[in-house]
Amino acid sequence: MSKTVIQVEHLSKAYRIGVEDVKSDTLVGAFTQAIKAPLRNFRTLRNLRSLNRDEASLFWALKDINFEVKEGEVLGIIGHNGAGKSTLLKILSRITEPTEGRIAIHGRVSSLLEVGTGFHPDLTGRENIYMNGTILGMRKKEIDGKLDEIISFSGISRHIDTPVKRYSSGMTVRLAFSVAAHLEPEILIVDEVLAVGDAEFQKKCLSKMEDVTRKGRTVLFVSHNMMAIKSICKTGILLKSGQISFKGTATDTVTTYLQSFLPQSRVEFSEQDESAQSERIYLKNAVIGTQDNDGRVVITDDFSVKILFRNKGGAGNFNVNLFFNAPDGTNIFVSASEVSEVSAGWFTAECQVNANILNDDFYNLDAMVVEGGKPIFFMKSVITVKGVEPPREGSWMGKFPGMVRPKFQWKLSSNELSL
């Protein structure tokens, strides 16, 4: 029998959520507050560490998680945004410690929560391979031995001695993934790293993942891409609000997940939510504008998607892209805004979607912000839209097949049959 390599028992993790500052609207009040500010700041900052129980400001990202992983098992971890997937991976990778509970891991672990950690723009591709490789836990000797392989897998051997800042974002990702692909751990923990890069490159990554699993390694894989989960993983767990809501084969887990979608008319992301943050951008909320404002889009009506961002850096020329994905993660189409100048601070992107595009189904929307051809923000599954059928004419009441349902000009007419 295969032995247990990861044993998770009663795992919980609490975070402190931000409590809004009390604002004063009188001048005297504002003045006393300004004087007291350092003291108040000090208390807030100090409290970041201490986790005093039974306080309203505690948020349990994970609550009493129990599962085990056998040697050679390929486990998919899925769930909606904020379900606790990333927190679980962070604890497993020893980046943050649990508040309660215990994990025992037998074997050498490599975790890929990001590709290209430690890359420095001023270093050459070759130097960054060593930098990134050693951060991921490889020895210099190991990298020496695999260097040629890594370079040829990345497909950018011509530029390997050029500083990475001259690379396109695609090249950087290729190089970074190539380093990651050559790790040889006994246990591999992978977060949504496959969400980056073009379709062809994603295919290459997925096949590399399949290679790894065929070699009998243990893999924990988090993704929003249900096709990838189904094809790579054998077992799965579904997280919901920090707890395991389903455990079983990968296929059953995916099915349960797909049934759990709810249409949303508005979503808010707190500033603590890392998935809603990049270095430059914070996505605060997204709103689906329909006639009834309940997130249900009558497919013969127009609707709007309105997203509120904060530009944390200086002004720039941005464009915003919306990815419309099927519940299993397959992309159906992308709509991109024009490039426009956005100053520092809050900005809204509003997309008017024409009627007669969606079908009677669920659509997960990813958002991306691009500056000068480079993505500076990408968030999976920002909001879920449900297309609903209007009262239908005719006698057939079944669901239309397909993920889109455009309305075309049709004309049926009787012709004289001429021989």
Added chain:
Amino acid sequence: MNEPTVIIERKRKFILLPWRELVDYKDLLYFLVVRGVKARYAQSVLGVGWAVIQPLFTMLIFTIVFGRLAKVSSDGLPYALFSFSGLMAWTYFSGALTEASNSLISNANMLSKVYFPRLILPLSGLFSKLLDFTITIIVMGVLLVVFNYTPSANLIYFPLLVVVMMITTFGPAIILAAWAVQYRDIKYAMTFIVQLLMYSAPVVYPLSAVPVEYRAIYSINPLVGVVEGFRSAILGANPMPWSSIAIGSGVSLVVLMFGLYTFTKLEKTFADVA
């Protein structure tokens, strides 16, 4: 392949210095040092030349202001050599302290994405500044030739003093680094505190300017022993100030122990707070 078992839970065994892990990650330390050095001088015309210009010009100004105008005593040595020997230690201390104490914040992204012994980051700051220090040694060599001055036999103690200097820097650096993750004030305060601290060490004035009865108390500042030690080793005008060095080293070791304790206690929360 051996299979290490890792237990992850809130209460782990408290280890002051994770030797074995640091050795496991020595290659990471090496590449972080290389990255630090290369990134610092990337795309600058003078490159490493800046490591020469900064202490050399400070020395020139000190020589004019303190040596010529204020006529500060230099124990009979040429004031240029006198102040440069002090500036060598001081430039390293202030540079490495700033670099190491900012190392966690400037690599916050790494902290939240990968596990590695966190001490590696301040250590890389400590070592990457050694390049600049080596350059100031060369400049000192040139100055000795220019002033036609022969170093004394005390020069054999120089490596020992360098080790004391690094330990002296590392203790406060890791305390500040650990706190800076939570309190950004440290970063802002550093710049001017470091400037003021220089006058607490005998950089522009000699140890002999301090009354004899206060020298033991004065030597609690570990930089006193290092700076005067450098002078004795390179210029040899005074005997090696062993008592100052001994007192200072003792203080440095205590601070280092306290630093390691603070750092280890706080490092588990770096990823949550950063």
